[in-house]
Amino acid sequence: MKAKSIEAYEASERVSSYDAEMEIMHPNRAKMVEVALEILPFDANERLTAVDLGVGTGYSTQRFLDSFPASTVYAIDGSEEMIEIARERLKAYEGSVEYRLGDFKALDSLTADLSDVDVVFSSYALHHLDRGEKETTMRDALTLLRDGGWFINADIIVAETDEVEERIQVLRAQGVVARAAGLDERFRDVASTRQFLTAMEAVEGDMPLTLREDLAALDGAGFRDVATWWQEYREAVTAGRK
Ligand SMILES: C[S@@+](CC[C@H](N)C(=O)[O-])C[C@H]1O[C@@H](n2cnc3c(N)ncnc32)[C@H](O)[C@@H]1O
Structure with a gap:
């Protein structure tokens, strides 16, 4: 059965207004992605391999390739409609992005041919997973990464009380x-x-965890150097290394 969080992003009215609404609903997206990119200790000209979990309309992948233009991004999303907008946005990077349509709950099978990945990143997507699913996806991401590779998540959280x-x-x-x-x-x-x-x-099946739970999921998946790099109210950038 298709995830609620994917079906919601197949609806034409949600897809066509998505980026304009992000400006109104999540103006921190730009800052969060900037922080996520600053964390990465790589030279701009390195040929990195990265995976974007929930590429959506391609915003974070575009910013990643603007910073590391020699790299390749495997861009995963369950919604063909969102991927279509990403394709349009990322036209200039054609050849540097490979799209994979599918549910990131099955990340291991979606990326079975990949290994030694430098970075797995995600923005505003993993809050569609519950705690157990999130830890499984993070564990799959850890398997994909090379030693020293980074997992970075810019996403929403819920307060402790x-x-x-x-x-x-x-x-x-x-x-x-x-x-x-x-x-x-x-x-x-x-x-x-x-x-x-x-x-x-409710329609999109949001289930954000607390920041503490997100960090515990990273720890539980086996990441080291788990840390929060940025937080404001209900949004945070967290990361760990293999
Ligand atoms: C809120 S959008 C975020 C898009 C983009 N990363 C951004 O920062 O704007 C969430 C995206 O995750 C995708 N998504 C949600 N649940 C998913 C799942 N289980 N597997 C694959 N994609 C999923 C949706 O289709 C949507 O494109």
């Missing part, structure tokens, strides 16, 4: 309302925004 989560959700909705600037009826005020976001997250 309901009180903190409630405050963060209010701040989040206020930010969305301000950025939408009255131009989007869904984001007219904090109440309508929260209602919309809650419904969207």
Whole structure:
């Protein structure tokens, strides 16, 4: 059965407005990807092999190839529709990106022909996995990596307590309302925004973990040097090395 989180990204209205909505809903994406790239201790001209888990419309893969243009990215996503937009965005890097359509819960079979990968990265995608699935995917990523290779995840998290989560959700909705600037009826005020976001997250099957749980999943999968490199409210960049 296809994952809810993939089906949600096959819907034409979600796909066509995805990047514009990311600017309103997740303006930290640019900063998070910048941090993820800064972590990597490689020269710009190295021929790296990387895997993007949940390439979506190709934003992070594009930024990766802008930083490491001699590299190859294996770009995985379950949604053909999202991959189509990535293909368009990444036209200039044709030949440097190989798309793989499938569920990253089966990362081992999707990448059975790959090994000694330098980097596995993901942005805003792994919160679609529960704790057990996430650790399995991270373990598969560890198997893919060469010794010293990096796993980097820029994603959403949930707070440790309901009180903190409630405050963060209010701040989040206020930010969305301000950025939408009255131009989007869904984001007219904090109440309508929260209602919309809650419904969207249910459709997409979001299940973010706490930061502590994300770090524990990295530890449990067998990564070393597990650390948080950046966090603001409900978004974090975490990483580990093989
Ligand atoms: C929120 S988008 C993130 C896209 C991109 N990485 C970004 O930062 O904008 C999540 C992407 O993950 C994909 N996805 C969700 N669950 C998946 C799964 N189990 N296997 C493969 N792709 C999945 C969706 O199709 C979607 O393209």
